[in-house]
Amino acid sequence: MAKKPPAPKRAPKKTAQKKAAKTRGSAPLRAPVDTLWLMYRKMSEIRLFEEHVWDVYTRGLMPGLAHLYIGEEAVAVGTCTALRDDDYITSTHRGHGHCLAKGGQLDRMMAEIMGKEAGYCRGKGGSMHIADMSVGILGANGIVGGGFGIATGAALSAKLRGSDQVSVCFFGDGASNQGIMLETVNMAAAWDLPALYICENNQYGEHTPYQAVTGVEDIADRAKGLGLEGIIVDGSDVLGMHDCVQRAVAKARAGGGPTLIEAKTYRFHGHHVGDAQTYRTRDEAEWWRANKDPIKLLGDYMVAQAIATQEELDAVYKQVEGEVLVAIEFGKDAPLPPPEQAYEDLYA
Amino acid sequence: MPEREILFREAIAEAMREEMRRDASVFLIGEDVGPSGGIFKCCEGLFDEFGPQRVLDAPIAEAGYIGLSVGAAMTEMRPIAELMFGDFALLAMDQIVNQAAKIRYMTGGQCKVPMTIRLAMGAGRSSAAQHSQSLQAIFAHIPGLKVAVPSTPRDAKGLLKSAIRDDNPVLFFEDKMMYNDKGAVPDEDDFLIPFGQAEVKRAGADATIVATSSMVAVALAAADQLAQEGLDIEVVDPRTLVPLDEETILASVRKTGYALVVDEAPQSYGATAEIAARIGEKAFDYLDAPVLRIGAADLPIPFSPPLEFPTIPDVDRVVRALKAQRGR
Numbered sequence: 001m002a003k004k005p006p007a008p009k010r011a012p013k014k015t016a017q018k019k020a021a022k023t024r025g026s027a028p029l030r031a032p033v034d035t036l037w038l039m040y041r042k043m044s045e046i047r048l049f050e051e052h053v054w055d056v057y058t059r060g061l062m063p064g065l066a067h068l069y070i071g072e073e074a075v076a077v078g079t080c081t082a083l084r085d086d087d088y089i090t091s092t093h094r095g096h097g098h099c100l101a102k103g104g105q106l107d108r109m110m111a112e113i114m115g116k117e118a119g120y121c122r123g124k125g126g127s128m129h130i131a132d133m134s135v136g137i138l139g140a141n142g143i144v145g146g147g148f149g150i151a152t153g154a155a156l157s158a159k160l161r162g163s164d165q166v167s168v169c170f171f172g173d174g175a176s177n178q179g180i181m182l183e184t185v186n187m188a189a190a191w192d193l194p195a196l197y198i199c200e201n202n203q204y205g206e207h208t209p210y211q212a213v214t215g216v217e218d219i220a221d222r223a224k225g226l227g228l229e230g231i232i233v234d235g236s237d238v239l240g241m242h243d244c245v246q247r248a249v250a251k252a253r254a255g256g257g258p259t260l261i262e263a264k265t266y267r268f269h270g271h272h273v274g275d276a277q278t279y280r281t282r283d284e285a286e287w288w289r290a291n292k293d294p295i296k297l298l299g300d301y302m303v304a305q306a307i308a309t310q311e312e313l314d315a316v317y318k319q320v321e322g323e324v325l326v327a328i329e330f331g332k333d334a335p336l337p338p339p340e341q342a343y344e345d346l347y348a
Numbered sequence: 349m350p351e352r353e354i355l356f357r358e359a360i361a362e363a364m365r366e367e368m369r370r371d372a373s374v375f376l377i378g379e380d381v382g383p384s385g386g387i388f389k390c391c392e393g394l395f396d397e398f399g400p401q402r403v404l405d406a407p408i409a410e411a412g413y414i415g416l417s418v419g420a421a422m423t424e425m426r427p428i429a430e431l432m433f434g435d436f437a438l439l440a441m442d443q444i445v446n447q448a449a450k451i452r453y454m455t456g457g458q459c460k461v462p463m464t465i466r467l468a469m470g471a472g473r474s475s476a477a478q479h480s481q482s483l484q485a486i487f488a489h490i491p492g493l494k495v496a497v498p499s500t501p502r503d504a505k506g507l508l509k510s511a512i513r514d515d516n517p518v519l520f521f522e523d524k525m526m527y528n529d530k531g532a533v534p535d536e537d538d539f540l541i542p543f544g545q546a547e548v549k550r551a552g553a554d555a556t557i558v559a560t561s562s563m564v565a566v567a568l569a570a571a572d573q574l575a576q577e578g579l580d581i582e583v584v585d586p587r588t589l590v591p592l593d594e595e596t597i598l599a600s601v602r603k604t605g606y607a608l609v610v611d612e613a614p615q616s617y618g619a620t621a622e623i624a625a626r627i628g629e630k631a632f633d634y635l636d637a638p639v640l641r642i643g644a645a646d647l648p649i650p651f652s653p654p655l656e657f658p659t660i661p662d663v664d665r666v667v668r669a670l671k672a673q674r675g676r
């Protein structure tokens with residue numbers, strides 16, 4: 001189906017750049033300087049990790065499939081920079097970005113993706129199932145919509161234990177059509193659970209445009225029917241994302257219940273590495289890359305605010321790439337698990 | 349040890365009450381489990397004692413609240429989820445099979461999922477095909493789950509307490525025709541029956557019946573009848589299908605030389621098939637006749653009593669089968 005490059009509907013009209021240019025010198029920064037650098041660094045980490053996963057995959061260094069997060073970095077980073085270590089997230093099959101943003105380590109992630117014993121899941125999960133319980137990553141999930149139950153259950157647990165932890169469920173436009181969303185979000189709303197539902201509307205459920213199979217233009221509209229607030233944000237604007245999540249987190253911690261946030265975003269690559277992408281035009285993908293690259297948008301803002309020079313940003317990017325390369329070497333050098341380990345970890 | 353006579357459903361309630369008193373992380377969630385005490389009255393008194401924070405009336409959303417239980421179990425809680433009818437587990441299969449059973453393994457042992465799902469099973473109440481199934485074999489087929497099939501109030505109490513303390517997802521099958529059965533239960537707070545420990549419910553020398561859940565009573569009645577004809581039948585109750593106490597079953601068969609396996613689920617591809625196969629593989633040389641199986645007919649359970657009852661294994665069929673096995 002030929003498609004016109006769509007501008008994200010109802011996304012904030014002003015980009016970070018325009019707004020900053022208009023108010024430079026008088027308005028406060030949209031986030032503290034440290035946070036801006038952290039976001040730039042984390043988004044770069046995800047971008048570079050994923051570019052190298054592409055390379056690792058095409059060189060045959062990893063088994064299975066790879067679903068890349070490139071283009072959506074602002075959603076994970078804007079969200080997770082508003083969370084504490086002991087807050088929970090559930091992730092998706094396109095989960096590397098969420099895990100890195102929540103505190104996953106490059107080397108153990110790469111080792112897992114390569115099926116190595118040193119990986120987060122000792123080689124039993126792979127790319128689609130990375131988890132690190134020590135930083136609240138309750139797992140990427142191979143079932144579309146698989147995170148709803150777990151994330152909402154973690155929110156219930158926090159409430160029953162009297163903790164002020166919050167639980168974030170990342171899900172896609174595809175998962176928004178799974179019945180489990182209605183069942184779990186309904187309970188979160190009915191019981192004021194400290195949950196956030198972050199929809200990454202990247203326009204496609206696998207190979208199918210979401211508009212072709214979805215009765216609403218904005219998935220956030222469904223929030224009203226379920227009894228919670230639904231908010232739409234520009235998923236390429238990490239600062240807008242962060243602000244929105246921060247407010248929702250504060251509300252959830254204070255007992256105010258769940259929020260659904262729909263981030264309009266786009267996956268720059270196909271559904272998985274090797275996807276021929278016959279279902280969308282090259283122009284469309286090019287438009288998003290040129291206009292909605294979250295890393296470039298944040299970098300431009302930082303330069304416009306005189307927080308960074310382009311050279312400094314480039315230096316960070318280069319440094320992060322070095323770290324990713326070290327992680328790849330770690331993964332390559334790590335031993336494969338011995339076959340008898342297949343019989344471990346089933347029952348506690 | 350002093351004992352009390354209580355109903356099966358009271359044993360279930362006692363087990364939950366004691367474990368909830370013992371461990372603040374245990375909570376109960378399910379449809380109508382709150383003030384109304386559960387449709388089969390297994391939760392009576394729990395809401396009054398523990399309140400709405402620990403006894404949660406769920407919406408009619410089985411996948412949803414089983415899913416929440418998985419997430420809560422992964423994060424320091426110990427949920428008991430009641431499925432009013434076991435048939436409704438089929439609405440929650442993704443949560444049970446793809447999530448609860450696998451999340452520990454897939455994450456390399458990083459988490460545990462200490463949750464108990466209680467399901468009412470079995471035919472006999474004219475509830476028709478969507479409220480009468482015995483689905484234990486489906487879950488026993490899934491690595492990562494444990495499956496309990498108690499047959500007496502005593503076993504129900506001891507096994508349920510163990511299930512709640514277990515760090516793994518347990519499917520706990522309660523035959524709804526047994527809820528008002530009476531039996532002796534030890535009068536002791538820490539009465540536990542470990543999983544994977546079969547019980548010889550009746551000792552005998554001439555043939556072994558391996559029977560589960562409601563079929564244990566059928567097997568015992570058949571044994572009584574056959575005793576009058578001079579046959580001394582041993583009845584072995586596995587009590588849990590996963591883990592399965594193969595040793596007790598095999599030891600009995602090696603002693604008697606004859607084996608019949610009976611379970612209330614449809615016979616094809618069921619628990620009877622698995623147990624019979626293991627006997628055939630591991631005790632073949634001791635057998636004097638082929639292992640026999642009796643399950644329900646391979647049909648959806650019909651509604652009308654004259655249609656329903658013949659589909660379920662009964663004493664008569666067990667007696668006839670055991671006699672035929674010896675050429676009588």
